[in-house]
Amino acid sequence: MRWIIFIFIYFLINFYSFQSLRTITRSNWVLIGYVIVSIAILVNLIYQLSQPNPEGGFTGGRGYAIGFMLAFMAGNLISMLFMFGEDIGRVIVAVFQKVTTPAESFSLPSRRKFISQIAMGIAAIPFASLLYGMYEGRYNFKVLKYTLHFEDLPDSFNGYRVAQISDIHSGSFDNKKKIEYAIDLINEQEADTVLFTGDLVNNLADEMTPWTRTFANIKSKDGVFSVLGNHDYGDYVSWNSDRERLANVQAVKDVHAKMGWNLLLNEHRFIEKNGERIALVGVENWGTGGFKKKGDLDKAGQGLSPGDFKILMSHDPSYWQEKIKTDPNNYQLTLSGHTHGMQFGIEIPGWFKWSPVQYRYENWAGIYEEFGRYINVNRGFGFLAYPGRVGIWPEISVIELRKGPKPA
Template sequence: MRWIILLVIYLIVDIYAYQAVRSLSKNTWIAIAYFVLSLLVIANLFYQFNQSSGGGTFAGARGYAIGLFLAFFASKIVLSVFMLGEDIVRIPLATYQKLFGSSESFSIPSRRKFLSTVALGLAAIPFASLLYGMYKGRYDFRVLRYTLYFDDLPESFDGYRISQISDIHSGSFDNKEKIQYGIDLLKEQDSDLVVFTGDLVNNLASEMDDWKDLFSKVNAKDGVYSILGNHDYGDYHNWESGDAKRENLDRLKKTHAEMGWDLMLNENRFIEKNGERIALVGVENWGIGGFKKAGDLEKAGEGVSNDDFKVLLSHDPSHWEEEVKKHDKHYHLTLSGHTHGMQFGIEIPGWFRWSPVQYRYKHWAGIYEESGRYINVNRGFGFLAYPGRVGIWPEISVIELKKGPKPA
């Protein structure tokens, strides 16, 4: 049923968008080429979703089919909006002129041709951007650095640096050289601690088989710590049995250990320096809106006192909004991921930031602060579904902890 709805919507948008092309040329061959290309794009999408994906869901050819569909569909939506807007203005004016015999001329063909030209030019922007996002944007790794100040940070941890990555989604990768570059960039930060905040795979633990050796090279003086994200539980795969699903999760947990990552499952660890310590707390996935709630903050915080300085790893930022930021234990810093920044948006540092995902998540990218408690939402290391990124680039976060008040 959902495929039928998708097809109907696509056809309506496609036919309406064609009006812009038709305003510029009524050549029959151009019309044939337009609709044949549209048919091929949607047929390829249908075809790929009826082929075995190897458990990766959106990997390989299926991912590219999604990307091409989105590139064409987004550009046609722009065309349709322009044509609809022109109709909303044109039809009432033309009707008025006809009924009341207005002496003012209203040149429908010239006006429509001009707007069609403008619409096609603007439609080329999302089309080219989405193609670029697949070609280069998905591996265009960026390092984003933040300095956070805390009055109660232990003196020994003044200047302590934490590198964070999130949402690897290894089942979507197809370029070892690019991933090696991202890992090398992470290692170059030479932070005291490295954390990974969930979604190692799309569905299957086996997705990490080709990438395990590369990620095992990630290291830090005080270790590498990790948690699970919603995709790591295998909830989006059609398993032949419950045992197979449990075995997959067990295998994924072993993968963390094999890479030398300390996986925290509603647990905590203490990092000690010069007789002082900070607490690192890791919860399993906790999300709203139908996402898995395996996280147990009370269990994860057992043995951690209210006076300890605390860094919490929690995959879904909705957890911070719903439970963490008002918790009695005062979690100073929460590190999350999950949103990917929707892999699409506009960011002008220090001035403007927008992505459609902000209408779903209050905290969706970067640092947020409320009452002296902070959360960093990492934009993700990998990608999912759309095999690219536009404006929201793959991220390595580097957070430096400083003791004292925040500078004015």
């Protein structure tokens, strides 16, 4: 039934785009070509989603099928809005003419060619953008730099630089050179430490097999520290037994060790300089809306005091809203990921930032401050489901810690 409803809506939307195209051109080849493409995209999606998928997720052919459908539907929806609006106007004009001249028969005015041209022109923007996001945008890595000031930062850590990456989703990658370039980009930042905030894989530990050596090349003076994200627990796969699922989770944890990363599971470590120290705290995933809740902030911070300077890694930013930002143990800086910025949006740095994901998450991309405490939500390193990024590019965050009050 869901497929029937979807197919009906799909062809209804396409009908309006077809009408728009027919107003612009009378070429039967163009119209036939449009119909063939419409049917091919739908058939491919149904075929890909009907295939066995023991690994779960939406990668490979499934991901591209979803991507092409999103691009095609986005353009057609824009076109439909214009055409539907014109239809309302046509009906109003026809009714008015019938009322004012009863002797005349009721007839709709013809569609206006320039309206169809505008509709198709604007519709081409999201269509082309989503295709670009699939072929270029997903590897369009950006380094975003921030400077944060803390009065309680130990003097020895003034100028300390933290690089953050998140949401690798290694099972989605298909271009080793692009990933190697991104690893080089991380190392070029010469950060004092690199912190990874979860979702190493889409579902299975084996997804990291081709990439373990590549990510093991990430270097920093004080090492790489990491936490788990919701996808690292393998909850989106149908396992034969719970024992099999737990074995996969352990294998994911083992990959961190193979790469030389320090995985923090509701625990903390200290970094010391000149007799002073800061704490790196890592909690397991905790998220609202049905996501896994294994994070235990109290356990992770056991033994720490409010006076200790702390950097907390928590994959899902909803934990910051739920508990971290008001916790009496005073977590000065939290690093999260998870949202991907929905891999789609519009950003004009310093001026404007929008993505549909903001209606789901209060903290979804970049730096936020409440109660004198900060959170950075990394936009993610990889991609999932839609195999691309538009406007919300893959991110490497670099945060410099500075001693002193926040500048006015």
